Amino acid sequence: MTQELLDQHLPQVLEHFKKQGKSLELAILNQPIKVKENEMILEVMGHVQEERAHSMRQELMTLIRNLTGAGKFQLSLEVKEEIETAKNKLYTSSDKFNYLLEKHPALNEFRKKFGLETDF
Template sequence: MSIPTSLYHTKKILEEKAKDEEKRIEQRKAEAKVVEPVNTLQLTQTMLDEVMPKVLDHFRVEGKVLEHAILNQPIKMEGHEICLEVMGHVQEEIAQKMKPELLTLIRDLTGAGKLAIKLVVKEELESATNKLYTSSDKLRFLKEKHAALAEFQKRFGLETDY
């Protein structure tokens, strides 16, 4: 990118950026639009289970590792919706981007008509136990778990702090 030499040149660069952004937005809208086929065949869990290895193989061959990881989790059918479980916002964004491709792929493989994908965002649960940061905490935890360690500590005069 060059440094603008005049106000006119600056305006021209800004207009070009705006046009590029509009093109990107139009492409995203086109990708997001999915044409509903007229087929009346309803997708079932067994049909989905049969085609998922092919879908996973497609994403693996394409080199889409993150999408493959999302699809590698158990997938359930609820009515005409495929429920994908994602962990956090990063996987949610990736799943949103792959929805049109996934819908098209499943429709082509199964011939199912009315179909949708629902994302279920699950946050990672923090462990209920306390985090063991210091050496004293770790030793206390291990002594609770293994009673013989307390005897070793007494017999050999073991300490966590120097």
């Protein structure tokens, strides 16, 4: 199992879980996945994703083996805790708008064009 092989077949894996309507599994699989020496490492955020990753483990490994033809490989989890900072706490509409403005500068043009206000 190599990173290139996984990356090549990952869209098919995502489609499999999407067809089944498994959104939490998709959220886990959309996070960084590393492959090191026949070990696939999934990054999970918090306890809920960790439990779900354990429950989907066998299905995921079987699917990857079938798609890639990979023989033996390990699947391990790397639990990441979300660090809460003052920047994550968006209380007012202005805070929320400014946060979104950092991610999508085009929002400012919409605000000007349509005369939108962030404070009510």
